[in-house]
Amino acid sequence: MTNFLSIKTFNNEIYINFYLEDTILGVEMTSHKVLALEKTSFKGALEIAKKGTHCGMCRFDFLGSGVCPAGIKKGFLAYWPQGRMEIVKQLYSGRIKPTEKLKDIVQSCNLCGFCDKQCNFTTQLRPEKVARALKEYVESLNESDFLQVPEDDIVKGLRKIVGEEWATNDPVIISSYTMTIIPKDKELNYYIVMPENEEQVSKIVKFANKNNIPYQPRSGGTAFSAAAPTILVKGISLEKGIIIDMYRFKKLEIHPESQTATVGAGITMFELQKEALKHKLRALAAEAGAHVCSNILTTGIISTWGNKYGAFADNFIDLTTIDQEGNILKHSDWERKNPYSTEPGFTNLCLSPNVIVTEAVVKLHPVWDDEKAVLVPFDNIRDAYRLLIKLGKREVGLSLAVLSRKYLAEFLSPTLQISKDFNYVCKNFLKLNYVVSVICNKDEKKVLEEMVDYTIDEALMKSLILGAPRFSDLRDSEFMKILSEEEDPLKSIFAGPMRNHLEKALDPSPENVAQVFDKDLQDFFKKIYSKPEMTDIVWLHAFRILPTRMMRQQMFMGPGASMWTDDEDHYINWIKMFDEMGEKYKLEHSLGFISPLDHGKFAYMEYDYYYDHNNPDECERISKSLIESMKKTLIMGKGLTILNYLFKGIYRKEHVLYPIPKAISKEEEDLFDELIDTVLGD
Amino acid sequence: MKFLSDEWIETAKRITDEKLDPERDLKKATTSLLNIIENIPPDGIRIYFYISVKNGKIIDMLLDKTGSLLDKDAEFVVTGNYDTFVQILKGEMSTLIALIKNRVKIKGDKVKAFKFVKSIDKLNSCLKEIETEF
Numbered sequence: 001m002t003n004f005l006s007i008k009t010f011n012n013e014i015y016i017n018f019y020l021e022d023t024i025l026g027v028e029m030t031s032h033k034v035l036a037l038e039k040t041s042f043k044g045a046l047e048i049a050k051k052g053t054h055c056g057m058c059r060f061d062f063l064g065s066g067v068c069p070a071g072i073k074k075g076f077l078a079y080w081p082q083g084r085m086e087i088v089k090q091l092y093s094g095r096i097k098p099t100e101k102l103k104d105i106v107q108s109c110n111l112c113g114f115c116d117k118q119c120n121f122t123t124q125l126r127p128e129k130v131a132r133a134l135k136e137y138v139e140s141l142n143e144s145d146f147l148q149v150p151e152d153d154i155v156k157g158l159r160k161i162v163g164e165e166w167a168t169n170d171p172v173i174i175s176s177y178t179m180t181i182i183p184k185d186k187e188l189n190y191y192i193v194m195p196e197n198e199e200q201v202s203k204i205v206k207f208a209n210k211n212n213i214p215y216q217p218r219s220g221g222t223a224f225s226a227a228a229p230t231i232l233v234k235g236i237s238l239e240k241g242i243i244i245d246m247y248r249f250k251k252l253e254i255h256p257e258s259q260t261a262t263v264g265a266g267i268t269m270f271e272l273q274k275e276a277l278k279h280k281l282r283a284l285a286a287e288a289g290a291h292v293c294s295n296i297l298t299t300g301i302i303s304t305w306g307n308k309y310g311a312f313a314d315n316f317i318d319l320t321t322i323d324q325e326g327n328i329l330k331h332s333d334w335e336r337k338n339p340y341s342t343e344p345g346f347t348n349l350c351l352s353p354n355v356i357v358t359e360a361v362v363k364l365h366p367v368w369d370d371e372k373a374v375l376v377p378f379d380n381i382r383d384a385y386r387l388l389i390k391l392g393k394r395e396v397g398l399s400l401a402v403l404s405r406k407y408l409a410e411f412l413s414p415t416l417q418i419s420k421d422f423n424y425v426c427k428n429f430l431k432l433n434y435v436v437s438v439i440c441n442k443d444e445k446k447v448l449e450e451m452v453d454y455t456i457d458e459a460l461m462k463s464l465i466l467g468a469p470r471f472s473d474l475r476d477s478e479f480m481k482i483l484s485e486e487e488d489p490l491k492s493i494f495a496g497p498m499r500n501h502l503e504k505a506l507d508p509s510p511e512n513v514a515q516v517f518d519k520d521l522q523d524f525f526k527k528i529y530s531k532p533e534m535t536d537i538v539w540l541h542a543f544r545i546l547p548t549r550m551m552r553q554q555m556f557m558g559p560g561a562s563m564w565t566d567d568e569d570h571y572i573n574w575i576k577m578f579d580e581m582g583e584k585y586k587l588e589h590s591l592g593f594i595s596p597l598d599h600g601k602f603a604y605m606e607y608d609y610y611y612d613h614n615n616p617d618e619c620e621r622i623s624k625s626l627i628e629s630m631k632k633t634l635i636m637g638k639g640l641t642i643l644n645y646l647f648k649g650i651y652r653k654e655h656v657l658y659p660i661p662k663a664i665s666k667e668e669e670d671l672f673d674e675l676i677d678t679v680l681g682d
Numbered sequence: 683m684k685f686l687s688d689e690w691i692e693t694a695k696r697i698t699d700e701k702l703d704p705e706r707d708l709k710k711a712t713t714s715l716l717n718i719i720e721n722i723p724p725d726g727i728r729i730y731f732y733i734s735v736k737n738g739k740i741i742d743m744l745l746d747k748t749g750s751l752l753d754k755d756a757e758f759v760v761t762g763n764y765d766t767f768v769q770i771l772k773g774e775m776s777t778l779i780a781l782i783k784n785r786v787k788i789k790g791d792k793v794k795a796f797k798f799v800k801s802i803d804k805l806n807s808c809l810k811e812i813e814t815e816f
Contacts, residue, residue, distance in 0.1 A: 209721050212765035214785065235782055239775070324784070347792040352783040668793075675796055678778045678803065 045133035046092050048125050049085035050614055053551040054180050054225035056289040057122050058082055058115050059247075060268045062545045063528055065117045070108035075166070075194050075247050076173050077221075078105050081115035081127035083176035088130055090175040091137070096188070098138065099147045101170040106135040117524055120517060122545075123552040124415055147171075154211060158193045158242070161203045166194040166248070174243075179228045180221025181238055189240040196248040198320055198328050198358040204244055205326035205356070214241035217356045219265060219291035223298060226557055229613040231623035235351035246291070249358060254279050259364045260317060265293040265357060272362070273543050281364035284309040288545045293319075293357040299642070300649030300656070302560075302604050304401040304437070304541065307392050307596040309365055312653035313340050316362050319650060321355040329355075331650075341655040342648050346634055346664060346672065350647045357650070370442040371398070373537035374449070375435040375456040377490045382572060384434040385594065387452065389565050391438065392600025396447055399439035399541050405432060406590035406608070411546035413468050414516050414525075416553060421472030429480040430489050434591075439541050454495030460503070462535040467506025469516050479505060555613040557622055558592055559629050560606035563639035564660050565596065570638055571603070577636065578607035581629045585621040587611060602657055627676055634672060637663030685768070685814045686719070686729055686745060693812050695743050698805060704738025707804040712736050713794075715802070716756035722764045732756060733805075740805075758795050762786035768816050770806055777802045 058081040061067045071080035078087060084105070090096045115127040149170050151159075158167035168174070174188045182190060191213075195201045201217075208215040216238040218224075227236050249264030252271060256279045263272055270288035284305050286295045295301050296319070300312035309315075318332045321339075331339050342348065378384040384402045391400055405426045413419035426432040435456065438448055449455060464471060474480045479501065486492040493502055510529035514522045533539040540546060550556050559578070563571055575591055582589025592606035609625060611618040633641045638660055648656050664672065683689045704710055717731040730751040734742035744751060760777075766785040769775040778799050780786045788795055 209763060210726060212721055212723065212763055212768075214763075214765065235779060343792070345792070347796055349782050350784065352785075354784040671793070671797060674800060675778060678776050678800060 041129070041133045041136065045088050045130040048127065048130050049088045051123070051125055051553040052082060052085045052127070053123070053553070053555055053613065054082050054086075054221060055122060055548045055551045056082060056180075056220045056222050057545075057548050058118050058127065059220075060270055060289065062270050062288050062543075063118060063121060064531075065524070065528075066112070066114040067118075068115055069110065069112065070105075074108060076168065076176070076192060076245070077180070078173040078176035079108055080176075081119065081131065084109070084134055085127055085130050086176045086178055087172060088134055090172075090178060091134075096171045096175045097147050098141055098145055099149050099170055099172045101149070101168070102138055102172045103146065105172065106131075106138045109135065111135070117521065120521055121414075121525070121528070122548045124517075125553065126518070154213065154242075155191055157207055157211070158191060158204065161207065162193055162195050162200050166196075168192050177218070177221070177243055177245075180225050181216060181218045181243055183228065183233050183237045183239075186237075186239060190238070191242045192245055193242055194245045194248050198322060201244065201322045201356055201358055202326045202328050204242065205322055205324070208242050209324075209326065214238060215244055216241070216352060217244045217246055217265075217294070219246050219294035220268070220289055222287075222289060222551075226551075226555055229555060229611075229619040229622070230557060230626060232351070232626065244356065246294070246356075246358070249293075251359065254281065254364070256281065259366070261362050261364055263292045263360050263362055265291060265359065267292050269295065270543055270545065276364050277367065277542075279364075280367045282367050282542055283362055283364055284315055285542055285544055287547045288543055289548060292362065293360050296360055296362075296649045297353050297355070297357045298647060298649055299645065300651075300653065302595070302606075304399040304593065304595045305365075305439075306604070307395070307400050307598075307600060308398045309363070310653070311597050312649055312651055312656055314363070314653060315649075316360045318361040319357055320359040321357050321650075323355050339650070340652045342651040344655075344659060344661075346644060346661070346668070348648075349643060349675075351643075353647050355650070365398075368441050371439060371538050372442060372445045373458050373461065373541065374438045374440065374445055375461065375537075376438070376448070376452050377430075377432050377454075377456055377494060378434045378436065379431040379490065381434055381575060381591070382568070384436050385568065385571065387436050388594060389568075389596060389600050389603065390451070391436070391448070392565075392596030392603070395599060396444045397438040397440040399437070400596055401437045402591075402594040403435050403437050404591040404593065405434065407550075407592055408432075408435060410549050411540075412465050413472070413549070414513055418469055418472045418516065419549070421475050422468060425471060425475050425480060429474075429484040430493060431484075432490055437541070439538050454491055456494050458537055460494065460499070461537050463503055463506050463508040465535050466508035466510060466513050466529060469513060470506045470508075474505060477505075550608070550610075554610055556608045556610045557626065558606040558608045559626055559642055560592070560604060561633055561639040561641045562597060562602045562604045562645070562657055565600060565603045567638060570636070571605075574605065574633070574636060574639065575607065577632050578629055581625045581632075582607075582609055584628075585609075585625040587618070587621055587625060598653060598657065631669070631672060631676070634661075634664045635669060637661055683813065683815060685771075685816050686722075686731065688745070690812065690814065691743055691745055694809055695740070697811060698740050698743075698808050701808050701811075702738075702740070702804065707808075708735060708738035708740075708801045709798075710738040711798060711801060713758065713798060714742075714754065714756040716751055716754065716759045717767065718759065718761040719764055719767050720761065756790075758788060758790035758798075760786050760788050771809055771814070773807060773810055777806070 077083035109131045113128050119125045119127050155169040169191050171188045174190045246265035249266040251264035252267050253262040254275050269285045269290045272283050276283050284301050286301050321329050388402050409419045409423035413422045483489050492498040510526045513529050514525035517525045588610040592608040594603050594605045596603045611622045630641050645656050714734040719729045730746045732744040732751045
């Protein structure tokens with residue numbers, strides 16, 4: 001049944017907004033010309049928005065191409081490209097109606113196109129089209145279509161703390177936080193507040209407690225977005241209450257003499273790394289878009305640099321936190337109760353932070369002039385693992401990891417299709433299934449080269465980045481067929497006579513890689529790929545702008561674990577278990593990476609399941625695989641699953657990783673089943 | 683009736699006695715639990731709500747505003763905001779979710795507490811039947 005809502009004019013065309021069974025379907029026009037244009041625009045916008053994964057890369061300048069001016073000025077997620085995409089989805093679904101604030105949101109966007117460049121690099125999406133469609137939709141409405149949202153006592157109280165413009169109860173702004181802290185099916189019974197210092201956070205917490213309102217801090221929201229479509233949403237989300245958006249904590253000071261940095265909760269890893277590098281220093285880095293303070297709190301920063309630079313509380317020399325009573329505490333307060341320890345065991349499950357970290361003083365590390373990247377290719381995981389752990393225990397290298405073929409393909413490929421073809425070529429012709437990736441100094445490079453038969457050098461990696469489209473095209477080539485018949489294709493291609501042929505076939509250049517992007521962006525991408533850092537493997541390891549490509553138009557969930565490394569078979573069995581889980585639930589799956597920790601005694605492993613976040617069936621299968629794999633990890637023992645150390649990053653690794661967990665008993669297994677049923681079951 | 687009023691407690695005692703099966707619902711447990719409910723409107727006061735169970739039978743349900751129930755030395759002490767306890771009681775949030783979301787803090791043997799948590803939810807769903815004014 002169709003109910004017409006309103007008829008109005010815009011640019012001399014007639015618009016009809018209509019609802020079908022309470023669902024807004026879009027904006028139609030009677031002019032044939034504009035009708036076609038507008039239909040594509042709105043529908044196209046919605047399709048783009050649905051593919052968005054809230055990676056948050058549009059909120060910092062990782063390409064040196066500018067950042068959304070409206071977002072910087074206004075702060076709230078609604079004013080950023082990812083927020084506008086979410087608003088289109090929410091308007092379309094009928095969950096929200098236009099409000100006065102929506103006008104401000106669309107007017108603040110000048111369609112500068114910065115977002116298209118950034119988003120296209122990682123996801124190949126065009127958020128500017130979404131912004132344009134949203135603008136046109138809003139401009140087509142009558143004044144009477146916009147709801148006035150009255151200020152209530154809570155938002156008044158919050159505004160007293162942070163100032164008039166930094167707190168809101170506007171449903172449109174609130175809805176933009178869906179999937180990055182708000183579940184998609186909850187009533188929008190929330191407030192958003194953006195404090196700028198710890199005193200304000202403290203007051204907000206006390207205010208929330210006094211008024212019996214739950215609250216939760218939010219930084220990038222990316223971790224939540226991966227969990228949001230799964231069963232974990234119940235434990236991780238905020239069901240109602242005050243969202244404390246930490247964006248305005250922009251303090252970033254480098255202290256070269258002490259090799260430390262003071263970092264506010266609104267600072268991303270990329271921003272910290274960029275400032276540190278100006279002083280020839282480097283931070284222990286998570287993904288570019290991860291926020292430093294929240295990443296410390298959430299997982300203690302899991303990184304390929306962890307064996308050398310540390311993990312958990314190794315990362316910082318001080319933290320400023322706000323506890324649940326609103327007290328401002330520093331780790332350096334010598335009189336306070338030990339803030340570095342946490343209870344062990346699987347019952348120490350925690351899916352929300354118990355403090356808010358507003359500022360961290362993190363350690364930085366020297367960047368050496370002779371740093372090199374060396375990759376050692378393998379066809380099997382056992383040999384790759386052995387080399388990795390040997391290097392970890394001997395402390396060779398600054399960054400150490402086994403990377404899977406899938407990881408390499410996702411990172412190096414500019415588009416999703418190229419990554420699939422890249423993966424296919426590596427698997428079926430080269431038998432290149434894993435690489436041990438090492439960033440080291442020149443002496444360590446010699447040590448490493450003596451340990452292995454051959455390596456992939458930086459020059460060839462550069463060719464693979466700039467020649468990724470051609471490399472993928474090789475899937476149907478005679479060259480690859482001949483190569484695959486070699487006894488050791490890896491050796492032939494990386495250390496034998498075939499290497500020159502490959503280099504030639506790749507024809508690597510910024511021009512060639514730019515050609516795979518939309519025509520209007522090709523010049524831009526030619527310039528981007530001409531920048532030295534875009535093919536500098538050491539830089540890419542430190543700045544980590546490529547991992548977000550795993551979230552291009554699809555989602556991934558990476559359950560993992562920190563495991564004791566001495567029992568090699570046990571470790572390999574863990575990987576097999578995750579592999580079997582992927583097969584069982586028919587999910588695209590692959591080992592992500594393995595990195596040693598604590599002098600090679602432990603190694604963190606991430607195993608990734610990829611899924612379509614718009615497909616309920618896949619989301620359900622992901623949920624089942626998560627629960628089952630977690631249970632199996634507990635039964636297998638000698639490791640801590642990611643769920644067991646979520647939100648324990650502020651503690652000493654010695655208190656998180658030790659004692660090494662034993663396999664749980666049958667009785668504990670039953671208890672776990674009961675817990676999961678209670679926590680996640682419906 | 684008003685949540686945590688004397689009348690409410692009396693009704694709670696009666697209804698749990700009638701409806702909870704010591705073996706099926708409370709697993710014949712012997713334990714004690716002190717809930718510390720904070721920020722109770724309108725004045726933000728704190729109320730202590732003590733429950734004692736013997737062989738799956740609730741033998742004590744006590745309320746106090748002074749903190750004297752701390753002397754009971756309950757096996758588990760659960761502390762949280764009024765709104766959280768209301769959500770739990772209304773069945774909007776399970777005790778365990780409240781725990782892993784850091785909405786309540788628990789003192790005591792966690793493994794044992796987790797074993798008892800389902801029984802607590804049974805108790806709460808029983809209390810939910812009381813027409814309560816929050």
